[in-house]
Amino acid sequence: xxxxxxxxxxxxxxxxxxxxxxxxxxxxxxxxxxxxxxxxxxxxxxxxxxxxxxxxxxxxxxxxxxxxxxxxxxxxxxxxxxxxxxxxxxxxxxxxxxxxxxxxxxxxxxxxxxxxxxxxxxxxx
Amino acid sequence: xxxxxxxxxxxxxxxxxxxxxxxxxxxxxxxxxxxxxxxxxxxxxxxxxxxxxxxxxxxxxxxxxxxxxxxxxxxxxxxxxxxxxxxxxxxxxxxxxxxxxxxxxxxxxxxxxxxxxxxxxxxxx
Numbered sequence: 089x090x091x092x093x094x095x096x097x098x099x100x101x102x103x104x105x106x107x108x109x110x111x112x113x114x115x116x117x118x119x120x121x122x123x124x125x126x127x128x129x130x131x132x133x134x135x136x137x138x139x140x141x142x143x144x145x146x147x148x149x150x151x152x153x154x155x156x157x158x159x160x161x162x163x164x165x166x167x168x169x170x171x172x173x174x175x176x177x178x179x180x181x182x183x184x185x186x187x188x189x190x191x192x193x194x195x196x197x198x199x200x201x202x203x204x205x206x207x208x209x210x211x212x213x
Numbered sequence: 214x215x216x217x218x219x220x221x222x223x224x225x226x227x228x229x230x231x232x233x234x235x236x237x238x239x240x241x242x243x244x245x246x247x248x249x250x251x252x253x254x255x256x257x258x259x260x261x262x263x264x265x266x267x268x269x270x271x272x273x274x275x276x277x278x279x280x281x282x283x284x285x286x287x288x289x290x291x292x293x294x295x296x297x298x299x300x301x302x303x304x305x306x307x308x309x310x311x312x313x314x315x316x317x318x319x320x321x322x323x324x325x326x327x328x329x330x331x332x333x334x335x336x337x338x
Contacts, residue, residue, distance in 0.1 A: 126312050126332075126333060127312065127332075127333035127335065127336050128333070159288065159291055159293070159316060160288070161286040161287065161288040161291065161293045162286065163284065163285070163286040166284055166286065168284070168286045168293035168295070168314075170293070170316050170329070170331075187251050187252065187331065188331060189293075189314035189315075189316065189331040190314075191284060191295050191314065204295070206295075206312065206313060206314040206331040206332055206333070207251075207252075207331055207333070208251060208252035208253070208331070208332070208333055208334045208335075209333045209334075209335050210252065210333075210334050210335060211252050
């Protein structure tokens, strides 16, 4: 799989549901992958990231996230994305459409070494 | 010039000084280039963008902006950047280091058709 395919498949899993999102994070971040929500939070490894997902489920009813991929580009193992992340609740209602750019660094084993997402935290309410 | 070279040279001009920044905006955005500071402002053409620069000079003493280019990638006429934009005042002091990703769409004539920057507006204070 190319790095672009790895990132595309990883983000596609966010549209399936919470269990799939948790599995995707565990498989892709492993114990060392750094997820930087720039200016908001930095976690290392899937288990550190999981409470963020849990809190979002509890507080906002977050259920799944279809991603509009506006643009994607790879330079070696780095993948650049411009996206609209659409947060949907259990009733199927979109409660947030977040404009974001993110960069992923993919290891030779297909895992995410680093993922940095840039967006305006004020848009999250 | 490749699209990456066009973007690199455009951003290099931000390190020279305010007159050079204004000239770069006029030459690169022209009358139609769209500059989207995502979730903050959208301007079309250089003249619409100029008051933002003026206000930043007046309010923060903004004088120039060296850019740390962390990563850059092109897909056709689209250029993806991950940067730290370092805002420096007339006394040479850095008053803001803004982590940002931005995407540029470059026309065949080397002008900027669109420029979208993604960052956390809370980081701007």
